[in-house]
Amino acid sequence: MDVLQRSPDNGIEESSILETVNAVAAGKPLSCPNHDGNVMEFYCQSCETAMCQDCTGGEHAEHPTVPLKDVVEQHKAALQAQLDAVKKRYCKESFSCLLMYQHSLVNELWASVLK
Ligand SMILES: [Zn+2]
Numbered sequence: 558m559d560v561l562q563r564s565p566d567n568g569i570e571e572s573s574i575l576e577t578v579n580a581v582a583a584g585k586p587l588s589c590p591n592h593d594g595n596v597m598e599f600y601c602q603s604c605e606t607a608m609c610q611d612c613t614g615g616e617h618a619e620h621p622t623v624p625l626k627d628v629v630e631q632h633k634a635a636l637q638a639q640l641d642a643v644k645k646r647y648c649k650e651s652f653s654c655l656l657m658y659q660h661s662l663v664n665e666l667w668a669s670v671l672k
């Protein structure tokens with residue numbers, strides 16, 4: 558049986574983008590830019606940025622921090638809700654349009670978590 562035909566210029570598939578988001582939500586390790594080798598597991602709510610254990614004891618010691626995965630999970634839920642809404646509303650026949658929208662949403666997600 559034949560696999561569904563895809564034109565080559567479709568590029569990234571819808572599922573691969575959601576996989577990226579899911580990988581983050583599943584706890585894909587992100588290393589700290591300030592502490593080489595340390596995984597960023599926390600999120601400073603005052604500075605709106607992700608950080609590692611060492612960072613929380615430094616300049617963010619007085620700031621409220623939450624587990625990074627909780628923040629990603631929240632963003633993921635919001636992202637998927639938006640995607641569902643878009644899929645229902647328009648772009649049904651324009652796959653590339655939908656992909657562009659997904660890209661911007663995923664970029665937003667990353668930008669808001671990893672400043
Ligand atoms: Zn750090």
Ligand SMILES: [Zn+2]
Pocket residue numbers: 601602603604605616617620
């Ligand atoms: Zn902070």
